[in-house]
Amino acid sequence: MYGESDVIRRRVSRLREQADDIRVSADKLVVQAESVPWHGRAAESLRGRMKERATxxxxxAEQHDRAADTLAKHLKQVDLFKEQIAEAEARAGVLVAEGELDGFEAPEPGHKDWLEVTLR
Structure with missing residues (x-):
């Protein structure tokens, strides 16, 4: 069977969690830099650099979000193909049982070749 939907779903979720964690880290970095108890050019330089790092x-984090979105789209396509494969297998099973597909050589169960099978 192609595409482990549950594995992909977990990966999408994990990417989104990582994006959130990274954003939280960025926010904490800025807060910590802003709260340094000293002043002067060095402190301002530190704050500026930490803001750059947070950016x-x-x-x-945005890249993680985009990766999660792309993977979620892929998951939808995988699930659609798996559904189409299952439908073709079921339809072929009925036709074989009814004796209407004599000599039909079915692809392996769950194989993508089921997407190419044309049934009456």
Missing amino acids: ALRSV
């Missing part, structure tokens, strides 16, 4: 982290 980079947020960008990574």
